[in-house]
Amino acid sequence: MTNETSQLLYDTAEKLFSDHVTKNCIVDSEKxxxxxxxWTEVIDNGLNLVLVPxxxxxxxxxxxxAGILFKAIGRYQAPIPLAENIISSYILGLAGxxxxxxxxxxxxxxxxxxxxxxxxxxxxxxxxxxYSSHGVLLFKDGSDLKIGLVELNKNNIKENNNMALESRGHxxxxxxxxxxxxxxxxxxxxxxxxxxxxxxxxxxxxLEAILTQSVRYANERIQFGRPIGKFQAIQQDLAVxxxxxxxxxxxxxxxxSSMDKGNPDFAIAVAKSRIDDAVSVGAGIAHQVHGxxxxxxxxxxxxxxxxLWSWRAEYGxxxxxxxxxxxxxxxxxxEKFWPSITxxxxxx
Amino acid sequence: xxxxxxFRLTDFPSEAETLRxxxxxFLSTALVDVPKETRAETWYGADEGxxxxxxxxxxxxxxxxxxxxxxxxxxxxxxxxLEEMLTAGAPVGAHWIADRQSxxxxxxxxxxxxxxxxxxxxxxxxxxxxxxxxxxDSGSDLAALRTKAEKKxxxxxxxxTKLWTSGAQRCQYMIALFRTSKEEDRHGGLTQxxxxxxxxxxxxxxxxxxxxxHHFNEVIFEDVEVPETMLIGKEGDGxxxxxxxxxxxxxxxxxxxxxxxxxxxLIKEFSERNDYEGxxxxxxxxxxxxxxxxxxxxxxxxxxxxxxxxxxxxxVKDLGAVFEQxxxxxxxxLMDLEPxxxxxxxxxxxxxxxxxxPSFSLRGGTREILRGIIARGLGLR
Numbered sequence: 046m047t048n049e050t051s052q053l054l055y056d057t058a059e060k061l062f063s064d065h066v067t068k069n070c071i072v073d074s075e076k077x078x079x080x081x082x083x084w085t086e087v088i089d090n091g092l093n094l095v096l097v098p099x100x101x102x103x104x105x106x107x108x109x110x111a112g113i114l115f116k117a118i119g120r121y122q123a124p125i126p127l128a129e130n131i132i133s134s135y136i137l138g139l140a141g142x143x144x145x146x147x148x149x150x151x152x153x154x155x156x157x158x159x160x161x162x163x164x165x166x167x168x169x170x171x172x173x174x175x176y177s178s179h180g181v182l183l184f185k186d187g188s189d190l191k192i193g194l195v196e197l198n199k200n201n202i203k204e205n206n207n208m209a210l211e212s213r214g215h216x217x218x219x220x221x222x223x224x225x226x227x228x229x230x231x232x233x234x235x236x237x238x239x240x241x242x243x244x245x246x247x248x249x250x251x252l253e254a255i256l257t258q259s260v261r262y263a264n265e266r267i268q269f270g271r272p273i274g275k276f277q278a279i280q281q282d283l284a285v286x287x288x289x290x291x292x293x294x295x296x297x298x299x300x301x302s303s304m305d306k307g308n309p310d311f312a313i314a315v316a317k318s319r320i321d322d323a324v325s326v327g328a329g330i331a332h333q334v335h336g337x338x339x340x341x342x343x344x345x346x347x348x349x350x351x352x353l354w355s356w357r358a359e360y361g362x363x364x365x366x367x368x369x370x371x372x373x374x375x376x377x378x379x380e381k382f383w384p385s386i387t388x389x390x391x392x393x
Numbered sequence: 394x395x396x397x398x399x400f401r402l403t404d405f406p407s408e409a410e411t412l413r414x415x416x417x418x419f420l421s422t423a424l425v426d427v428p429k430e431t432r433a434e435t436w437y438g439a440d441e442g443x444x445x446x447x448x449x450x451x452x453x454x455x456x457x458x459x460x461x462x463x464x465x466x467x468x469x470x471x472x473x474x475l476e477e478m479l480t481a482g483a484p485v486g487a488h489w490i491a492d493r494q495s496x497x498x499x500x501x502x503x504x505x506x507x508x509x510x511x512x513x514x515x516x517x518x519x520x521x522x523x524x525x526x527x528x529x530d531s532g533s534d535l536a537a538l539r540t541k542a543e544k545k546x547x548x549x550x551x552x553x554t555k556l557w558t559s560g561a562q563r564c565q566y567m568i569a570l571f572r573t574s575k576e577e578d579r580h581g582g583l584t585q586x587x588x589x590x591x592x593x594x595x596x597x598x599x600x601x602x603x604x605x606x607h608h609f610n611e612v613i614f615e616d617v618e619v620p621e622t623m624l625i626g627k628e629g630d631g632x633x634x635x636x637x638x639x640x641x642x643x644x645x646x647x648x649x650x651x652x653x654x655x656x657x658x659l660i661k662e663f664s665e666r667n668d669y670e671g672x673x674x675x676x677x678x679x680x681x682x683x684x685x686x687x688x689x690x691x692x693x694x695x696x697x698x699x700x701x702x703x704x705x706x707x708x709v710k711d712l713g714a715v716f717e718q719x720x721x722x723x724x725x726x727l728m729d730l731e732p733x734x735x736x737x738x739x740x741x742x743x744x745x746x747x748x749x750x751p752s753f754s755l756r757g758g759t760r761e762i763l764r765g766i767i768a769r770g771l772g773l774r
Contacts, residue, residue, distance in 0.1 A: 253396055256396065256771075257395075257396070260771050260772060260773065263773060264772065264773065274773040275773070275774075277765070279773075280764065280765065280768035280773045280774065281761065281764045281765075281768070283768060283771060283773060284711070284763075284764035284765075284767035284768045284771070285711075285764065287396075287398070287708070287767055287771055288708050288711055288712045288767070289712075290396065291396075291398045291400055291688065291705075291708050291712075292684050292685070292688065292712060294396075294398075294400065295400045295402070295684055295687050295688050295691065296680070296683075296684045296687070298400075298401075298402050298687075299402060299683070299684070299687050302402050311683075312683075314676075314680070315679070315680040315683045315684060316680075316684075318676060318677055318680035319680040319681060319683075319684045322677065322680075322681070363677070363680075364673050364677075366676070366680075367673045367674075367675075367676030367677040367679075367680060368672055368673045368676055369676065370675070370676030370677075370679045370680060371669075371671070371672035371673055371674070371675035371676030371677075371679065372669065372672050372676070374660055374675055374676065374679055375660060375663045375664050375668075375669060375672060375675060376664070377664075378660070378661070378664045379657045379658070379660040379661035379664060382656075382657055382660055382679075383480045383657070386679070386682065386683055386686065387413065387476075389683075
């Protein structure tokens with residue numbers, strides 16, 4: 046925890062999620078039931094506006110502050126698009142576009158272009174598309190790169206889910222009107238990067254959750270006359286899981302903090318790649334320790350592990366980001382390898 | 394249960410980044426004649442001439458208080474010097490232990506007589522220390538050690554054997570953990586001493602490792618008379634003193650940079666051939682290395698703030714050893730080249746690191762011991 050805002054956000058999210066994100070809440074969400082009460086509380090507390098400047102009614106927080114919330118979403122597997130709305134509000138802020146009242150935003154990730162103010166393109170896996178009123182996107186308008194806001198309607202969405210049964214619809218826009226847009230000077234890969242940053246933090250949170258659950262289970266489950274956590278084989282496995290949990294949290298913080306410093310490309314690639322490896326090892330150990338019970342729908346472990354397996358593939362797999370790092374390292378040569386790590390910079 | 398670790402990110406202050414450039418400048422000329430094999434060994438490679446040069450620059454005891462002759466700079470600045478030395482393959486082995494833990498131990502627990510006698514030589518890069526902990530029947534179970542120091546007048550009479558003592562052949566002193574009271578008192582009966590290795594009755598025998606190198610030694614004590622003035626700290630407090638020392642020993646950059654030379658050589662090979670075959674693997678290693686560095690720097694920050702990050706240090710050392718040990722296997726998978734001490738640079742690095750990598754998860758606390766410590770932190774023991 047770096048400052049007061051972080052502590053406040055942490056406490057608020059803890060209180061809210063421990064009250065509302067019950068097992069029933071997650072199970073219902075998998076049946077397509079929107080957790081209205083939870084979402085209302087989140088909005089009433091202004092958590093979606095953490096990155097919006099104070100003068101525009103937001104919290105004026107940092108990316109490290111936002112990371113606190115992303116991790117909490119992962120820790121509780123909160124089935125709401127809070128992370129996506131935080132990112133969307135930030136992107137709209139970059140363009141000075143005001144968020145419509147009572148809107149639920151989602152991020153459209155794909156190639157879009159505009160012709161005479163009508164927008165076309167598709168976003169194949171759109172988070173929480175079935176509950177979202179508006180989409181935020183980056184698009185080409187001639188040679189300009191613009192940020193835009195569009196209204197979503199059911200005709201444009203082909204509903205789909207990810208493996209964790211979170212809504213991930215395919216959205217096709219065919220000459221749809223833009224509500225608002227503005228030319229921006231930003232990276233054309235911005236949405237993918239912010240998505241990777243958000244999922245990295247959420248995964249760090251979900252990894253904490255599976256560690257906590259696994260340790261609790263190991264201390265409760267009795268076999269051979271004692272808790273299985275008393276066996277060295279289990280202790281050693283859980284220790285390994287915890288080292289990956291620690292590494293993931295640090296990698297996610299590193300990405301958030303680099304975002305705050307305005308130099309995030311290297312750190313985001315590091316985080317998404319490192320945490321992907323942690324998921325492979327960590328989810329495996331958590332399930333092994335839980336035995337057969339953790340493999341049932343009834344037991345809640347899978348709410349975290351199915352999300353981890355889905356999230357690690359979203360916004361570029363770990364390998365995709367690792368490939369980017371490796372290509373830069375090889376093309377810049379061995380002499381620049383160490384300086385690029387100490388400066389956290391891909392292009393020295 | 395809440396997560397028992399707290400790795401908060403730590404930034405290097407600007408003076409540390411200035412120092413980094415000075416160290417790079419110094420190393421660009423100081424390492425010209427250092428052979429590849431020595432470079433590959435990083436902190437196990439020793440060159441006394443090099444250590445004296447580092448001492449002249451004031452980079453030994455960098456973070457020690459000025460009243461003890463140190464430079465009074467932050468742990469973060471010290472960290473920068475260490476990581477730059479290690480990644481450049483500087484032969485820091487001679488002064489490494491004295492700088493890292495023996496000097497700080499003497500500053501914390503030593504008498505002013507001990508401090509005046511020993512610290513100046515460490516700072517000059519001329520006085521070297523080894524660690525006398527392990528024994529033939531006491532490895533991971535350190536508290537089982539049996540070497541006895543019996544009080545007789547103003548002296549302690551020492552009998553027994555220390556084993557796996559790295560670098561003893563070039564050290565003037567050992568910080569040794571001896572048993573000063575009866576064996577039933579496993580932890581309470583242990584005391585630390587500063588032992589002058591030139592005392593009569595001390596025999597240092599080489600133990601050659603599997604790569605043919607002489608790093609390990611067996612140090613035998615036969616009726617060695619250690620003056621009571623060389624007891625460090627309090628009699629019977631040895632166990633607690635050693636535990637504190639281990640936090641310094643377990644989290645530094647040497648715990649994940651041991652195979653760094655090989656990674657750099659691998660990138661060099663790929664760059665020169667313009668070959669992107671192993672590109673994803675290189676990127677993954679970069680992600681792991683960067684994350685480990687952030688974790689290790691975080692522990693340095695906690696030490697700097699006076700916290701006790703013993704658990705976090707164990708996490709860094711365990712993950713770091715896995716990373717270091719994977720690299721020779723990865724290099725083998727990616728390159729169709731035999732490890733060969735007569736071959737090209739890559740093959741020579743691969744030969745040395747393949748052979749020494751088993752030691753990475755043994756020295757300074759085995760993998761199993763570290764994971765046991767972590768499991769205790771998780772509330773499983």
